[in-house]
Amino acid sequence: MIKYLKDFKKSLGLAKDVFFIQGEEKSKEEIRKSGCRTDVINKLLSGFDRxxxxxxxxxxxxxxxxxxxxxxxxxxxxxxxxMEENLADFKCTSDEFFEGMNQGQWQNLPAKFDVIFIDGLHTAEQVDRDIANALEVLSEDGFVVLHDCNPPTQWHAREEFGFQRSPAGAHWNGTTWKAFVKWRKNKTLFSFCVDTDWGVGVLSKHSQMGKVLELENEFYEYQLLETRRQEVLNLISFEEFIQQTAI
Ligand SMILES: C[S@@+](CC[C@H](N)C(=O)[O-])C[C@H]1O[C@@H](n2cnc3c(N)ncnc32)[C@H](O)[C@@H]1O
Incomplete structure (x- = not known):
């Protein structure tokens, strides 16, 4: 795949295109950041005394x-x-899973979860629904965690995963950021985004970490995210996150 993209870029003279150069640099920069989604989730889980x-x-x-x-x-x-072999416990879509929970269809499941990690279909509409459903089965002091909230360029934030002839190549964060930003405006929640691993968003009903987003971006223009990223996502570094004791 990488060779194919390289040949493709060469054939169109894109290897020198400023967007392609910047896109590749941004991807590399993101991959080099310390920490990852697993560290963030394990740190949140370690804070429970049960x-x-x-x-x-x-x-x-x-x-x-x-x-x-x-x-x-x-x-x-x-x-x-x-994956060729599906190793998930529940081999269905998130909508089907949450519907099953509502109907009491699944046996021996906890009624509430302490951390719910949303990393399924990366479209804003689906992620928005996943967040709403997750909050219904989240413990009062629990956390909803979202992968891919901080796309480094608009190519990474494209709607279509299949289009890989862009400066983001095969990297894809989709439009998850829009759903995260929508919920950051909700006055009953606290939220922040850890600046690592393409942006690990955290939502909480309880932990007072992070202000409600006041900024309006009615049409979810990428440009506004780009220019006011810190504020829009309430971005904190991985190191700052790890040092937090108040979570
Ligand atoms: C980015 S991968 C998940 C990576 C994994 N969470 C990790 O941290 O390594 C996205 C997964 O979401 C699954 N997926 C796609 N649509 C989905 C849906 N509607 N509900 C739940 N999962 C979905 C895909 O099959 C794929 O395995």
Whole structure:
């Protein structure tokens, strides 16, 4: 794939295109950042003084994150679109899973989860629904965590995953950021985004970390995210996050 993209860029003279150069640099910069989604989730889980329950929406290969999570119980949901063998506990979409929870269809599941990690279909509409559903089954002092909230360029934030002939190449954060920003405006929640691993967003009903977003971006223009990223996402560095004791 990488060779194909390199040949493609060469054939169109894009290797020298400023957007392609910047896009690649931004991807490399993101990958070099310290910490990752797993560290953020494990730090949040370690703050509970009781055995915890963890749910992951969109798991793909469990070795990448799920198996490294430290929690008393762990459950995963995935329709299995990206792996030959689907290793998720619940082999269905997030909508089907949450509907099943509402209907009391699943046996022996905790009624509430302490951390719910949303990393399934990265479109704003789906993530928005996943957040709303997750909040219904989140413990009062729990956290909703979202991957891919901080796309470094608008190419990374494209709607279509399949289009890889862009300066972001195969990297894709989708439009998750729009759903995160929408919920950052909700006055009943606290939120921040850890600046690592493409942006790890955190929402909480309880932990007073992070102000409500006042800034309006009615049409979710990427440009406004780009110019006021810190404020829009309430971005904090991984090091700052790890030092927090008040979470
Ligand atoms: C980015 S991967 C997940 C990576 C994993 N969470 C990790 O941290 O390594 C996205 C996964 O979401 C799954 N997915 C796609 N649509 C989904 C949906 N509607 N509900 C739940 N999962 C979905 C895909 O099958 C894929 O395995």
């Amino acid at each position: 055995p915890t329950h963890y749910l992951e929406v969109g798991v793909r290969d469990p070795r990448d994150n799920f198996l490294k999570i430290e929690s008393k119980t762990k459950y995963s949901v995935d329709p299995g679109l990206e």
